[in-house]
Amino acid sequence: MTNDHLLHLLQLASPTLPVGAYSYSEGLEILVEKGIIDNSQRLKAWIDQELRYGAIRLEAAMMVRAYQSLQADDLEALPYWNAWASAAKETSELRSQSWQMGNSLIRLLVELEPELQSVAGVVGTPCNYAIAFGIAAAYWQINLMDALLGYLHSWASNLINTGVKLIPLGQTAGQQLLLELAPQLSGASQDILALEDDEQLHSCTWGLALSSMAHETQYTRLFRS
Known part of the structure; x- marks a missing residue:
């Protein structure tokens, strides 16, 4: 990876990227309120299970396919995978999150790189976040594994920061948890790259779906969803 590629990746994955990721808990807020997740180890177990079986695997797989489509100049595949990503969302809250973040990122990319205007037009709106991320990574020629x-x-950093605020956890505990999850993040990346289109694009997300739906009617909330 060249210095330019690394800097582009750091910018794309930065929590300061103005896409609003910090405003979503992905159901964690209701899980904390009910005492299901009340310490760092339970939060780690939740993130680990999501990496092994959850919706984040499909999200990341869509990012990979958007990256590969742009790299191969197969622009017709982008709206297909964008529609696939929308259809795979199990709740309106998760779909709205992906659309809001994706639309924000694709608009930012067009402002930063006007050459991407035609690509954004092909994808159309709403654009899912994973699709916009894959487009950015491919355009900036970031290595696919590094981008993944x-x-x-x-994603994991955002959930951990949510846990730091809600459980609450100390900042050091949050950083320790992120460090401990490094093997799971690496292993999940390898698994996701190997997923086949026809038989392996699936997940087990009933826990995420139920917590996401319950969050909509939570009495007091710090997060949008």
Whole structure:
């Protein structure tokens, strides 16, 4: 990886990227309120299970396919995978999150790189976050595995920061948890790259779906969803 590639990846995976990721808990808020997740180890177990079986695997797989489509100049595949990503969301809250973040990122990319205007037009709106991330990574020629690790690391960091605020955890405990999850993030990246289109694009997300739906009617909330 060249310095430019690394800097582009750091920018793309940065928590300061103005896409609003910090405003979503992905159901963690209701799980903390009910005492299901009340310490760092239970949060780690939740993230680990999501990496092994959950929706983040499909999200990351869509990122990979958007990356590969742009790299192969197969623009017709982008709206297909974008529609696939929308259809795979089990709740309106998760779909709205992906659309809001994706639309924000694709608009930012067009402002930063006007050459991507035509690509954004092909994808159309709403654009899912994974699709926009894959487009950015491919355009900036970031290595695919590095982009995938950055995508998963950014997702895990956001959930851990949510746990730091809600459980609450100390900042050091949050960083320790992120460090402990490094093998799972690396292993999940390898697994996701190997997923086949026809038989392996599936997940077990009933826990995420139920917590996401319950969060909609939670009495007090810090997060949007």
